[in-house]
Amino acid sequence: MDNLETIFEKNYPAVFRYLRGLTGTEDLAEELTQETFYRAVKSLKSFRGDCDVRVWLCQIGKNLYYEQLRREKKTVSIEDDESLSELPDASEPFVSMLMDKETALEIHRALHGLKEPYKEIFTLRVFGELSFDEIGSLFDKSAHWACVSYHRAKEMIRRRVEG
DSSP states (O other): OOOHHHHHHHHHHHHHHHHHHHHSOHHHHHHHHHHHHHHHHHTGGGOOOSSOHHHHHHHHHHHHHHHHHHHHTOOOOGGGOHHHHOOOOTTSOHHHHHHHHHHHHHHHHHHHTOOTTHHHHHHHHHTSOOOHHHHHHHTTSOHHHHHHHHHHHHHHHHHHHHO
């Protein structure tokens, strides 16, 4: 196994991207990524090596995020939602910008409505940028299973958005 500094340098960007995709915010993703590596260092001796280190780190990060949600029972007030106060850019037609935001919101709604493991597999692949091998090992399944599940999730989202 690599030394701690090498593990950090090689995996920090991927763990951060994954958590940014889960949380939707850079600040929380940064905080959770740091906590992920702190917890990983504390439990490095218990790492069995059954999966790739990056997969193990993403699993720690995901668990931290779910702990955070349980603690906060996250709610957003209208005053805190910065996107409501944003004005459209005058250089871009408002209708096309609205359509893009609406489409993105519909995709996120469809993703949020997916059952597990499809929701997590899609998130790991798209936002976490994990390979099918890594996703499969995270679930103790094959890369083929991860690939098929991802494509099923993508199809479910497409049908929900189009329907």
